């Protein structure tokens with residue numbers, strides 16, 4: 001079977017959809033934003049994990065088309081989504097580092113932002129350190145994004161090859177602390193002290209932090225007590241379709 005053809009067929013067949021995972025502000029314990037996550041419901045294979053089809057799309061030059069589609073799906077939900085929030089909500093989407101180097105990137109971003117209701121959202125791009133090879137180009141794109149009022153989060157921090165040293169070079173808004181660090185909190189593993197070091201550094205660099213994969217109250221308490229700005233994980237909610245999400249946010253907040 002040809003995965004490339006399958007993705008293109010899936011796009012035409014409207015098999016892709018978006019789920020949103022709530023992000024909670026530690027201080028207020030309110031949902032202040034969501035992360036949009038792309039899903040593929042294949043007619044025969046069932047749900048295909050995004051890790052799989054995104055990685056494939058990246059190697060096959062399909063990531064731009066897939067991301068354009070995702071942006072259109074999010075924009076279509078945005079008018080409804082804004083009604084769940086009384087203040088400007090953070091709307092995070094995942095951007096492949098490959099996409100940033102493509103000629104259409106600026107147009108794709110501007111089209112997305114223009115399709116959103118005015119002033120309703122603070123858009124955040126989550127970009128993994130994996131695949132971010134060209135530092136100069138990344139700095140240039142980050143600066144362009146920030147000029148266009150888009151915030152930047154480094155996703156899955158701690159899993160990539162880049163390291164703490166990059167944090168000083170990049171102009172960033174958030175660091176998303178990988179689930180692996182969060183899991184280390186109640187396990188007393190060797191990497192547990194690394195989390196404390198990362199949190200001290202982010203404080204010094206005035207970076208906001210988002211902890212991913214928060215599953216226990218013990219983890220949440222630890223993270224809040226150590227100054228983590230936002231919490232995200234199954235403890236609060238798994239990623240939800242827009243209809244269920246709307247009720248969830250209203251009940252939670």
Ligand code: G
Pocket residue numbers: 036037038039049050051054067070094095096155239
């Ligand atoms: O929530 P879930 O486990 O299904 O997501 C798995 C991974 O897929 C996450 O790391 C997330 O960053 C990535 N992902 C989900 N949706 C998108 C998307 O629209 N674009 C990109 N580039 N990555 C995505």
Ligand code: G
Pocket residue numbers: 021037094126155156179212213214215232233234235238239
């Ligand atoms: O972009 P990123 O790879 O961080 O996407 C988040 C991924 O992590 C999604 O696949 C989402 O479903 C998953 N996820 C979110 N919260 C939790 C959690 O508390 N525990 C676990 N195991 N996975 C989570």
Ligand code: MN
Pocket residue numbers: 035094126155
């Ligand atoms: Mn993410």
Ligand code: NA
Pocket residue numbers: 155156176178212
């Ligand atoms: Na992540």
